Amino acid sequence: MGADSIPRCSIPSNDMPPFRGPDAVDISLTVNGQGATAHLRPQRSLLELLRGPLGLTGTKLVCNAGNCGACTVLVDDRPVYSCITLAVACEGKRVETIEGLSKDGELHPVQEAFIDHDAYQCGFCTPGQVMSIVALLRTKGKPTEDDMRRAVTGNLCRCGAYVNIVKAGMSAARRATK
Amino acid sequence: MAGLRVVKSRDEFEGEIFESLAIIQGSDLPPHAAGAEFEEIGKARKRIDGVQRVTGRATYTQDVVLPGMLHARVLRSPYPRARVRAIDSKKAEALPGVRGVLHRFNSPKAAFRGEETIFRDEVRFIGDEVAAVAADDVETAVRALGLIEVEYELLPHVTDLEEAITDEAPRLEDGGNVFDAGSLKRGEARQAFKDADAVVEGTYRTSTQLHNSLESHGAVAQWDGQILTVWESTQHVFGVREGLRAALLLPLSQIRVICDYMGGGFGSKGGVGKYSIIAALFAKQLSRPVRCVLTRHEENLAAGNRSATLQKIKIAAKDGRITAIDHTSWSNAGQGRWVANPTGPTNTLYDFANLTTKSYRVVTNAGSLSAFRAPGYVEGTFALESAIDELAERVGVDPLTLRRRHAASQTDPRTTKTYSLKRLLECYSIGAREIGWSKRRAGGTRGSAPHRRRGIGMGTQIWGGGGGPPAYATVHFNSDGTVILRAGTQDIGTGTRTVLAQICAEELGVDLDRISVRIGDTEGPYGPISAGSLTLASVGPAVRLAARDAREQFLGAAAGVLEVPRTELRMERGHIVSKGARTPISEVSKKLENNTVIGKGSRWPNPESLAIKTFGAHFAQVEVDTLTGEIFVEKVVAVHDIGRIVNPMTAASQVQGGVIQALGFALSEERVVDRSLGRVMNADLEWYKIPTVLDVPEIVVRFTDRPDRRANNLGAKGLGEPPIIPTAAAVANAVANATGVRLRHAPMTPARVLEALAVIQ
Ligand code: FES
Ligand code: FES
Numbered sequence: 001m002g003a004d005s006i007p008r009c010s011i012p013s014n015d016m017p018p019f020r021g022p023d024a025v026d027i028s029l030t031v032n033g034q035g036a037t038a039h040l041r042p043q044r045s046l047l048e049l050l051r052g053p054l055g056l057t058g059t060k061l062v063c064n065a066g067n068c069g070a071c072t073v074l075v076d077d078r079p080v081y082s083c084i085t086l087a088v089a090c091e092g093k094r095v096e097t098i099e100g101l102s103k104d105g106e107l108h109p110v111q112e113a114f115i116d117h118d119a120y121q122c123g124f125c126t127p128g129q130v131m132s133i134v135a136l137l138r139t140k141g142k143p144t145e146d147d148m149r150r151a152v153t154g155n156l157c158r159c160g161a162y163v164n165i166v167k168a169g170m171s172a173a174r175r176a177t178k
Numbered sequence: 179m180a181g182l183r184v185v186k187s188r189d190e191f192e193g194e195i196f197e198s199l200a201i202i203q204g205s206d207l208p209p210h211a212a213g214a215e216f217e218e219i220g221k222a223r224k225r226i227d228g229v230q231r232v233t234g235r236a237t238y239t240q241d242v243v244l245p246g247m248l249h250a251r252v253l254r255s256p257y258p259r260a261r262v263r264a265i266d267s268k269k270a271e272a273l274p275g276v277r278g279v280l281h282r283f284n285s286p287k288a289a290f291r292g293e294e295t296i297f298r299d300e301v302r303f304i305g306d307e308v309a310a311v312a313a314d315d316v317e318t319a320v321r322a323l324g325l326i327e328v329e330y331e332l333l334p335h336v337t338d339l340e341e342a343i344t345d346e347a348p349r350l351e352d353g354g355n356v357f358d359a360g361s362l363k364r365g366e367a368r369q370a371f372k373d374a375d376a377v378v379e380g381t382y383r384t385s386t387q388l389h390n391s392l393e394s395h396g397a398v399a400q401w402d403g404q405i406l407t408v409w410e411s412t413q414h415v416f417g418v419r420e421g422l423r424a425a426l427l428l429p430l431s432q433i434r435v436i437c438d439y440m441g442g443g444f445g446s447k448g449g450v451g452k453y454s455i456i457a458a459l460f461a462k463q464l465s466r467p468v469r470c471v472l473t474r475h476e477e478n479l480a481a482g483n484r485s486a487t488l489q490k491i492k493i494a495a496k497d498g499r500i501t502a503i504d505h506t507s508w509s510n511a512g513q514g515r516w517v518a519n520p521t522g523p524t525n526t527l528y529d530f531a532n533l534t535t536k537s538y539r540v541v542t543n544a545g546s547l548s549a550f551r552a553p554g555y556v557e558g559t560f561a562l563e564s565a566i567d568e569l570a571e572r573v574g575v576d577p578l579t580l581r582r583r584h585a586a587s588q589t590d591p592r593t594t595k596t597y598s599l600k601r602l603l604e605c606y607s608i609g610a611r612e613i614g615w616s617k618r619r620a621g622g623t624r625g626s627a628p629h630r631r632r633g634i635g636m637g638t639q640i641w642g643g644g645g646g647p648p649a650y651a652t653v654h655f656n657s658d659g660t661v662i663l664r665a666g667t668q669d670i671g672t673g674t675r676t677v678l679a680q681i682c683a684e685e686l687g688v689d690l691d692r693i694s695v696r697i698g699d700t701e702g703p704y705g706p707i708s709a710g711s712l713t714l715a716s717v718g719p720a721v722r723l724a725a726r727d728a729r730e731q732f733l734g735a736a737a738g739v740l741e742v743p744r745t746e747l748r749m750e751r752g753h754i755v756s757k758g759a760r761t762p763i764s765e766v767s768k769k770l771e772n773n774t775v776i777g778k779g780s781r782w783p784n785p786e787s788l789a790i791k792t793f794g795a796h797f798a799q800v801e802v803d804t805l806t807g808e809i810f811v812e813k814v815v816a817v818h819d820i821g822r823i824v825n826p827m828t829a830a831s832q833v834q835g836g837v838i839q840a841l842g843f844a845l846s847e848e849r850v851v852d853r854s855l856g857r858v859m860n861a862d863l864e865w866y867k868i869p870t871v872l873d874v875p876e877i878v879v880r881f882t883d884r885p886d887r888r889a890n891n892l893g894a895k896g897l898g899e900p901p902i903i904p905t906a907a908a909v910a911n912a913v914a915n916a917t918g919v920r921l922r923h924a925p926m927t928p929a930r931v932l933e934a935l936a937v938i939q
Contacts, residue, residue, distance in 0.1 A: 055243070056234075057234070057240070057241035058235065059234065060238075060240070060392070060393075060441070061240065062393075062394075062863070063474045063862065063863045063864075064473065064474065065474070065863070065864065067862065067863040068392065068863050070392055098233065098234035099233070099235075102233055107229070107232065107233070111232040114231075115228035115229065115231075115232060116224060118225065118673075118827045118828060118830075120231055120232075121442075121671035121831055121832070122391075122392070122393070122439075122440065122442040122670065122671030123231035123232075123236055123439065123441070123671065124238065124392040124393045124441030124442060126231055126232060127232075127234045149872060152871050153870055153872055155871075156392070156863060156870060157392075157871075158390055158391055158392050158444075158839075158868060159442055159671050159835045160834055160836070160837070160838030160839050160869065160874075161835060162834075162870075162871040162874045163834045163877060164831060164834070166871065
């Protein structure tokens, strides 16, 4: 069962950096394979860091409360809700966003599959859905359909593209293991 | 330009008939010949903007970041009804980083939906706009809101529909709280009820549903001293432009509205919002770009909803046929000035002699309703189609058989016009086969455990979706042979860019990947609101005409370039073809300059003598846990009769999405308001339950897929709304079949199921 692939609230507590602040602090982390630094108040979320100073607006803000999964990114390969993950908790960690998935203009297999299966309508939940599935496929090469559904249970889609999201995920999994 | 004509057109929009003017030229194209072979139309095509969507590069309003941009936040009323006596904003203004504060005592007048100003003297619901702050960052703006001192005088309030219609409720307007919103009478219902063999009566309720589009409402405004540019998440860029004109009194030539990608609207993003006016007022006042985007909480207080309804319905039968229906509905409009009509389906769906319907708008101290995907029809169909099943059971007729007796008519009972095309009986046959209707047993069947019961049920859909003018498009050739299609429509998630490109490619005879589509910008030709299931049927035919015009002009030019008589040339798969010779389009176009060839097209009026409607039926199989009250929807078969399908892949997606959203309405979605506080208790995505991936049943999608050749030159009708209409009724009827218990309140939550089961035990 892909318990690990269900987006988490944040970084596991045993993996939390020591308390910092209360004034603005410097943090450095890796974002999409590149070093990034920022100077920000410790209450800033990872989502605010990504969408603000780093200009990565592909990750979406919907509820800002850990309810919808639109802001899902990977931190050290785990899917997290970036809106309720503190930026300072990502010190020294590896963050991946939707912008980092395609390499040299080549789409990631999950992205390809979303296009092939029409796994979106308005597309607003898409970056989060894609990241959740990417995370699953890293931990489980041959997921069952149930694994796939569980991987995106934390990702709401108001347009109701779920049927095709699961299809796309399964097809990407097959493609990846071929 | 010579040969322009103006004609009147009468078109249906969300159940109402409107008159509009269409500017037309030349002649309309005939519909495609029966049996025509297509390259693009009718083919499953991936979205042409798919890469943008999956890479995060698609720019939504939320993603527009401009240099020097300020952030506006809104102070909202914490009381359901109060007079704003005084506002002191000095402390907020003094906070470093605050650039401006607007409220009713300092803001310029800005008309909004019939009111003179956006900040009311009497605030009328929790969430009503009281003041706004523009600051360097969101955090400062939020802190400033807390420093604004407002003196309120509290007034008595009422938020609940059934409370508001009683005599004890505070009167919110001079005319009271209840307003007429339409009625219809046919035949002599009273006599028919007297003469009937059987009469069933029921009171139905539907709760308030919140849109919860994932992208909240919002705008970014920029004023450069000449032009006000507004990026807005909207279903109608031209509507927003008109709203901004009315509010700011700027000429239309100085307003540009852009919506590149938008994250869902479902009817709630039909025009300008107070947030857009706030952003625009600040942008003009401060000469800085300003962004005002609602939080999820604000979204669920002040950005619209599907009104709760109370419906009383009475149906009579004689000799196994429906003879009369009486249907009265009250809708909680909140502070809305209009109301969707739940009696619409009763007025138009079935052929029977005697009818009286009435609809009332009820004003309360809650956020305004706004259109929500098939407004009125979702609520009304739940009641009507449930009641029809109750009647069928009473008279001992199979519910599908009873419907068939009244669904064959080819005449619209309301206008007595003939339908352009109606294949509802075929929808019934396909659906019945796919769900296994012949295996349906009165009283249902045993489910997967002794305390689980299984049943099947169905519901019928009627809706407009014929579209109409005005809608325009242009098509132009570039010197490299690529094509730009412009239309003033917007893609709200349905795949508009892709289907329009398919229509254009088909008519031009060029490959799909040569066509680039520019929409969502008032700098393009006028396009209608993307609502009412009208985009494809309105804009598609105009695109076809624009493409034909461009092709004719281009071939004329090609004749000169190639020195071949025009009559010998045609365009095919990106080539100019003459006797024996194939020249790539780019060979010709590179000799011409950019934009030399611009084709124009407009939507012609609908045929005056015909009623254009869409039809469908949903069949549901459910399992009900009689211990927990949970309803498990196992399968939904959705069959729709919407004319030609241009892209079967995106069409199927829309149907799946409609069914899933309908299941939210049917089973779990319900705004909860504390009556004494007037407060929405679940204005978030935690306690307001929209369906997740685990709530999705097997969904079978079928289309009759026959072009409606009398509707428009494309033969296509709308699909946005039909698939959300009949699902809740199908589920309620399946639950009744499974358990013998009739649920008359949507959502049919476990609590309501258990309550209903307890009554019969
Ligand atoms: S925006 Fe982070 S979970 Fe909704
Ligand atoms: S595609 Fe619109 S929310 Fe998922």
